[in-house]
Amino acid sequence: MNNLTGNEIRRKFIEFFEGKQHKHYESASLIPDDPTLLLTVAGMVPFKPYFLGQKEAPTPRVVTHQKCIRTNDLENVGRTARHHTFFEMLGNFSFGDYFKEEAIAWSWEFITEVLKLDAEKLWISVFTTDDETEEIWNKKIGVPMERLVRLGEDDNWWSAGPVGSCGPCSEIHVDLGVEYGGDENSKLGDEGTDDRFIEIWNLVFTEYNRMEDGSLEPLPKKNIDTGAGLERVAAMVQKKANNFETDLIFPIIERAGELTNSKYTFGKDDKIDFSLKVISDHVRAITFMISDGILPSNEGRGYVLRRILRRAVRHGRLLGNKENFLYKLVDTVIELMGEAYKDIVKNKDHIVKMVRIEEEKFSTTLDQGMVIALDEIKKARSENKTELDAGVVFKLYDTFGFPYELTEEICEEEGVTVSHDDYLAKMEEQRERARSSREVVKEAGQDSFIEEFFDKYGKTNFVGYEVFKTKAKILNVKDNNEGNYTIIFDKTPFYAESGGQSTDTGKIIGEDIFGAVTSVRKQKDIFIHTVKMAEGGNKLKKGLELELSINKHRRIEIKRNHTATHILHKALKEVLGDHVQQAGSLVSQDRLRFDFTHYEAATRDQIKEVEKIVNEQIFRNVPLSVEELTMDEAKEKGATMLFGDKYGSKVRVVEIPGFSMELCGGTHVERTGEIGLFNILTETGIAAGVRRIEATTGFTSYKVVNEMEDGIVELAKILKSDPYHGHLIAKANKVVEDLKAANKEVEALKSKLAGYEANSLFDNVEEINGVKVLIAGFKGKEAGGLREIVDKAKDKLGSCVVILGTDNGKAVFAVGVTKDLMGKVKAGDLVREIAKVADGNGGGRPDFAQAGGKNGDKVPEALEVARTMLQEKL
Numbered sequence: 001m002n003n004l005t006g007n008e009i010r011r012k013f014i015e016f017f018e019g020k021q022h023k024h025y026e027s028a029s030l031i032p033d034d035p036t037l038l039l040t041v042a043g044m045v046p047f048k049p050y051f052l053g054q055k056e057a058p059t060p061r062v063v064t065h066q067k068c069i070r071t072n073d074l075e076n077v078g079r080t081a082r083h084h085t086f087f088e089m090l091g092n093f094s095f096g097d098y099f100k101e102e103a104i105a106w107s108w109e110f111i112t113e114v115l116k117l118d119a120e121k122l123w124i125s126v127f128t129t130d131d132e133t134e135e136i137w138n139k140k141i142g143v144p145m146e147r148l149v150r151l152g153e154d155d156n157w158w159s160a161g162p163v164g165s166c167g168p169c170s171e172i173h174v175d176l177g178v179e180y181g182g183d184e185n186s187k188l189g190d191e192g193t194d195d196r197f198i199e200i201w202n203l204v205f206t207e208y209n210r211m212e213d214g215s216l217e218p219l220p221k222k223n224i225d226t227g228a229g230l231e232r233v234a235a236m237v238q239k240k241a242n243n244f245e246t247d248l249i250f251p252i253i254e255r256a257g258e259l260t261n262s263k264y265t266f267g268k269d270d271k272i273d274f275s276l277k278v279i280s281d282h283v284r285a286i287t288f289m290i291s292d293g294i295l296p297s298n299e300g301r302g303y304v305l306r307r308i309l310r311r312a313v314r315h316g317r318l319l320g321n322k323e324n325f326l327y328k329l330v331d332t333v334i335e336l337m338g339e340a341y342k343d344i345v346k347n348k349d350h351i352v353k354m355v356r357i358e359e360e361k362f363s364t365t366l367d368q369g370m371v372i373a374l375d376e377i378k379k380a381r382s383e384n385k386t387e388l389d390a391g392v393v394f395k396l397y398d399t400f401g402f403p404y405e406l407t408e409e410i411c412e413e414e415g416v417t418v419s420h421d422d423y424l425a426k427m428e429e430q431r432e433r434a435r436s437s438r439e440v441v442k443e444a445g446q447d448s449f450i451e452e453f454f455d456k457y458g459k460t461n462f463v464g465y466e467v468f469k470t471k472a473k474i475l476n477v478k479d480n481n482e483g484n485y486t487i488i489f490d491k492t493p494f495y496a497e498s499g500g501q502s503t504d505t506g507k508i509i510g511e512d513i514f515g516a517v518t519s520v521r522k523q524k525d526i527f528i529h530t531v532k533m534a535e536g537g538n539k540l541k542k543g544l545e546l547e548l549s550i551n552k553h554r555r556i557e558i559k560r561n562h563t564a565t566h567i568l569h570k571a572l573k574e575v576l577g578d579h580v581q582q583a584g585s586l587v588s589q590d591r592l593r594f595d596f597t598h599y600e601a602a603t604r605d606q607i608k609e610v611e612k613i614v615n616e617q618i619f620r621n622v623p624l625s626v627e628e629l630t631m632d633e634a635k636e637k638g639a640t641m642l643f644g645d646k647y648g649s650k651v652r653v654v655e656i657p658g659f660s661m662e663l664c665g666g667t668h669v670e671r672t673g674e675i676g677l678f679n680i681l682t683e684t685g686i687a688a689g690v691r692r693i694e695a696t697t698g699f700t701s702y703k704v705v706n707e708m709e710d711g712i713v714e715l716a717k718i719l720k721s722d723p724y725h726g727h728l729i730a731k732a733n734k735v736v737e738d739l740k741a742a743n744k745e746v747e748a749l750k751s752k753l754a755g756y757e758a759n760s761l762f763d764n765v766e767e768i769n770g771v772k773v774l775i776a777g778f779k780g781k782e783a784g785g786l787r788e789i790v791d792k793a794k795d796k797l798g799s800c801v802v803i804l805g806t807d808n809g810k811a812v813f814a815v816g817v818t819k820d821l822m823g824k825v826k827a828g829d830l831v832r833e834i835a836k837v838a839d840g841n842g843g844g845r846p847d848f849a850q851a852g853g854k855n856g857d858k859v860p861e862a863l864e865v866a867r868t869m870l871q872e873k874l
Contacts, residue, residue, distance in 0.1 A: 006234040006248035007339055009115070010065050013090045013228075016110050017063035020102075022092055025631075027067045027341065030292045031301065038301055039069040043089030044204075044225045050095050051165055051206060051223050053451050055524050056459065057095035064091050065230065065340065067288050071304055074311070078278035081195070081235075081242040085308055086285035088230040096221030103203050103224045104136050107172060111201065115237050121175045123147045123188040123197055127156040127168030133205070137170070149188045158204045158225075165219065166210050172201035174236045200236055201228045209448075220451040244277045248336065252280035255332045260321040275315035282312035283326060286355060287333040291347045293581035293597040295689025296358045302689055309355065310362050317366060324363060327356040350579035354599065369396055373407055377414045386415075390422030397423075398430065450523050453488070459525035461491035464504065465626075465667065468493055469549040477540045485515070485531045485540060493550050494529060496522035500585035501562055501666040506550035512536045513546065554589045555667065560675045560697040561592040563624070563656075563668045564614065567678075568594055568693065570660040571613040575606050583690050587666070591681070591696050598691045602683050614678040617659055621673030625655040639663050677701040750785065757789060762796060768867075769874040771821065772800040775867055777859050781806040783814065783850060790816035790848065801825060801874075803834070803866045811838035811853035813862065822846045825873045833869065837862035 004012070014024050028046035030039055037045065043066040050057040066089045076083040094103065112119045124143050126133045128150050137143045150156075159166035173188055180196035188197045204225040208216040231243040238246050244253060245266075256279045257263045264276050289305045296306040309326070316325055330352050338345040376392045393407050404423055411418050453476065463470055472489035479485055487508075494517060497503035508515045508529075513536030520529050533540070565587055572580045576598055584595035602610070628650045629637070639653045639661040654668055655661040669675060676698040686692045696704050716723035721731035765774050774793050778786075786804045793802045794816050802816040813835055815827040827849040835842045835851035838858040842851020853862070 004115070004234075004237050006230060006246060009234055009237060010088070010090065010230055010340055012114055013110065014063055014065065016114055017061075017092045017106070020061070020092075020106060022061040022063035023059040025062055025064050027065060030067060030069055030289055031294065039304065040066065041068055041070050042066075043068065043091035043227050044093065047093055047095075047225075051225065053220070053524065056454065060095050060097035062091075062093040062095070064093075065089070066091060067341065069285055069289065069304070071308065074308070077281050078274045078315075081244070082198070082232060084231060084243070084281050084284075086281065086288060090228040090230055090233070092224070092226045094224035096223065099207075099222050099224060100133055100203075100205055101136055101140065103205075103226060104133070104141060104170065107201055107203060107226065108141050111172065115233070117174065117236060123149065123173040123175055125149050125151045125156055125169075125171045125173065125188060127170070128152050130156075130168045130170070130205075133168065133170050146187075151189055155189075158206070159210060163210050163212055165206050165223075166208050166216070167204060167206040167222075169205070170203045171199050172203075173197040173199050176241060180241065198232060198236065200232050202226065220448060220455075244280065249280050249284070251336060252283060252329060252332050253277065255329055256280055256283075256316075256325075259325040259328055260316050260319040262319045262321075272319065275318050278315045279312045279326070279329070282308045283329045284333055284337070286312070286326075287330050287337075287344055287351055288341070290351045290354050291341075291344045293579075293583060295354060295597060295599055297687060297689055299687065302687065306358065309358055313359055313362050314366065324356065324359045326359050327352050330355060347579055350577065357599070370410075372396060373410050374414075377411060377416050380416055381414075387417045387419060390419050390426055393418050393423050394426035394430075450526060453526060454524050457490070457526075460489065460522070460527040462493075462495075462527065463491050464493040464495050464550065468552050468555065469547065471545055472548050474540065474542055474544045474546065476542065479537070479540075483533045483537055485533060485537060487529045487531055487540065488526060489529070489546075489548065492520070492527045492529070493548055494520040494527065495550075495555070495558075495667055496520040496527050498522065499664065499666050500565075501587045502558060502589065504550040504555055504558075506548070508546045508548050510536065510539070510544065510546040513539055517548075517550075556674075557589045557698060557700070558587055559667050559669050561589075562587045562666045563654075563672065564618075564675050564678050564695065564697045565592050565594055566654065566660055566662050566664070566668075567614045567617045567656065567672070567675075568592075568610070568695065569596070569662075571610045571617075572596055572598075572693075574613060575609050576602065590700055591694055594693045594695070595686060596691055596693070597689055599689055601685060602691065607680055607683055611678065611680050617656060618672050618675045618678060621671050622657050623671050624668055625653075625657060626668065627653055627655075629653050634663060637661060677705070679704050751788060759792075759796075761789070761793070765797065765800075768870050771870075771874045772797050773867075773870055773874075774800060774802045774804075775863050776804050777863055778804070778806040780808055781812075782808075783812050786812065786814035787848075787850070790814050794818055801870060803830070803863060803870075805834075805859040805863050807856035807859045809856050811835070811840060811856045811859050811862065813838075813840075813842070813851045813853070813859075815844075815849050815866075817847055819847060821874075825870065830866065830869065834862040834866045837865050 018024055028040060032040045032045050034045065034048060040046070043064060044051065046066065047057070047062065049055040068087050068089055069085055070087070071085055073083060074085065077085055092103070092106070111117050111122070122143070124137050124147060126137065126148065134148055134150070137148055138145055156169045156171065157166065158169050174197070176196050176198060178184060178186070178196075181193040182190055182196055186193050186196070204227070206223040206225055207219055209219050210216055231246065231248055234246040234248055235241070235243045240246050244250065253264050253276045256276050262272050262276065265272055267273060286305065286309050289301070294301045294305050296302055296309060298306070312326055330348065334344050334348055344351065373396055376388060380388050388407070388411055393404060396407055397404055404420070408418050457475055470491060470493050472491045474487055475490055476488040477485060494504040494506060495501065497520065503519045503521070504517070505519070506517045508517060508531060515531040515533040515537070518530050518532055520527055522528065565585060569582060579597065581597045582595070583597050586593040631651055634651050634653050637653065640663070651663045652665050653661060654664045656672060679696050679701040681694045681696060681704065683691060683693050712728065713723050716728050719728065719731045719735060721728045761774060761776055764776065765772055767773065774797070786806060789804060790802045794800060799818050799820050801821060803813070805811060805813045813831050815831040817825055817827045826846040828843040828846060831849040831851040832841065832843050835853050838853025838855045840851055840853025843849055
């Protein structure tokens with residue numbers, strides 16, 4: 001019997017394909033370098049640029065185990081044996097190297113010889129028209145035709161989008177037997193056999209490019225994308241019909257049971273098992289998302305994290321648990337997964353802290369939801385209703401994160417029903433709104449021009465690390481009209497925009513030829529120059545040699561800012577903690593911008609400390625070390641990734657000796673002292689859990705400091721003080737204190753004036769049905785002044801109603817009613833009605849209320865309405 005653990009299966013998969021000359025790359029982040037995706041949803045995501053031909057693959061054969069997150073069918077997680085939010089994809093990839101025959105043979109070899117799954121239990125699906133694949137399975141591998149099934153596009157066709165790379169798939173399934181569906185004659189694809197035939201391996205043959213008109217063109221290079229879900233594979237190897245019962249997840253279920261005083265029943269109590277499966281799945285996703293720099297928020301990735309974290313907490317409540325427990329499960333996840341994913345071990349304290357904070361916050365929200373749910377049930381019963389309105393149930397879920405199941409359970413206890421169908425209809429309405437607002441982003445397929453160009457010339461020789469000027473030959477030129485051209489040279493000193501660093505600009509010069517290079521981009525390491533020609537555009541042709549020179553001053557300023565960004569990143573980790581990760585950057589000529597993950601605003605002292613550390617490194621004036629290493633060598637040296645590609649046969653390592661070491665393809669100063677001076681301008685929040693620092697270096701920092709000094713000198717003139725020796729601060733403090741004293745005096749005088757005004761108003765007190773009533777209008781009076789008059793009038797008159805209004809351009813009303821009259825008239829009701837006259841609204845307590853309105857000129861009319869209302873009520 002095969003007793004392989006999940007960790008052993010993962011390890012053996014990597015070793016097997018390394019034995020087939022595949023390069024092993026560690027899992028990429030759950031935050032993809034892809035604007036069309038929110039999260040890494042598949043093993044091939046990190047390699048999309050290679051599949052789409054945007055970049056040249058670093059090596060033709062790759063093997064990975066990739067962490068993934070999917071939440072498209074969240075409601076099924078925990079209900080089925082195989083739905084997960086977090087899962088691992090084992091993948092082997094070929095970029096224009098081997099194709100169908102090898103991919104099929106190796107998958108079969110690994111499954112039957114390494115995992116030792118019974119070949120007689122394996123079924124294969126192929127695409128309807130893919131004769132070649134069927135023949136390989138039958139003739140070369142020996143799978144009998146009765147276990148080969150042809151399926152259509154829904155099952156066996158992969159595409160990157162409506163247009164772009166695509167191709168047929170072939171899937172390997174395990175037959176669990178008739179007890180899971182069908183009969184002795186059932187085959188893969190038959191109705192009612194979804195739980196019987198379990199897909200464990202998908203071979204995608206990317207060989208076509210779907211054009212806009214729907215036609216298929218063969219790709220210049222064919223690729224293999226293989227995916228095998230580790231959880232599914234482990235279930236088959238460990239003879240478990242349920243992924244949650246494998247050693248990858250079950251220890252988390254057991255620990256969750258201990259913390260919630262419940263026990264997994266292996267199907268005897270579906271409610272308990274459902275909740276424990278939800279909790280165990282979700283805490284895996286939560287652990288990895290936070291480790292990768294995602295923090296809970298109300299949008300984007302942060303919202304996905306918050307939603308699954310809350311779902312896990314709610315299921316703890318459904319199990320009867322009232323205490324915070326989820327953060328205690330992080331340790332178990334790390335024990336199980338830390339061998340393969342070192343980052344979660346390193347980030348453990350940060351992960352636990354963030355889960356605990358979010359769990360505590362949501363526990364309060366849950367309690368509020370309970371109160372609202374019970375209030376709504378009480379209201380329904382008072383109206384003789386036996387069913388709680390679906391809109392209320394949906395609001396509890398959507399606004400307060402309150403689960404349908406929990407609302408249903410409470411209703412059951414209180415003798416009220418809920419309509420699940422109506423609730424689902426409300427959910428579908430929300431999904432429809434989301435679908436209609438979602439932009440569909442098309443994937444571009446492989447660019448055949450770039451592919452052919454690369455095959456013919458290879459990548460552009462970038463010489464910009466060493467020189468600012470060079471002679472280069474035109475390999476391709478395109479006239480874009482109105483003097484605009486795109487040109488590819490055999491070599492270039494121009495840095496193409498990438499890794500957050502702005503493009504170089506400059507010029508190209510030849511005999512009677514002059515053009516300004518306005519930007520440079522690269523595709524598959526081919527540098528494409530955008531040029532505005534001043535003269536000689538008609539002379540541009542292939543083979544012509546020109547002089548290329550970059551704007552030296554711009555490059556030097558960019559180099560200063562880029563190197564400062566590396567130092568800033570390390571300084572932030574030192575001051576704020578190791579959980580800080582880059583979340584975006586921009587390095588331009590005049591400033592740098594650095595986005596990083598952190599859960600709260602940095603304090604002024606922390607910002608000063610970061611600024612100090614950066615400037616200390618600048619003043620050390622140490623020479624930078626830049627070297628080309630293999631990825632393994634870079635990791636061994638302790639380099640971390642900041643900019644540039646994660647995957648590459650050779651990586652560029654930029655080291656500030658004794659301080660930081662990063663993988664980076666950007667340009668840098670030779671010594672830190674060249675940065676000159678570093679100055680943080682702002683530290684702000686740009687999203688939940690993401691902060692942004694903007695800063696300057698060099699001469700720009702000098703100008704910033706000068707401007708600040710000019711401001712201080714000007715302020716000193718205004719305050720008639722010496723700007724130096726601390727005199728200005730002392731003078732400013734004195735001015736502030738004097739202003740506070742003057743304001744107090746003004747407030748006291750205003751209060752006295754209000755008293756005088758109130759006393760003078762008493763001459764206008766009228767009686768309505770024996771009740772003293774004061775109705776008065778003003779021009780330009782503050783709302784606070786109205787309140788003071790109300791209070792003084794009530795003190796003076798004893799039993800009374802006071803209605804005041806003022807025209808400040810807009811209308812402001814204040815109403816006071818003494819306690820003995822509140823049975824007849826309430827201030828809140830009265831003010832609400834009179835505010836409507838002035839196109840406003842408001843309310844308040846029965847004894848005092850305020851309101852506003854858009855039209856100040858309606859105040860007199862509103863006060864007359866008030867008088868009429870009192871005549872009816874008193």
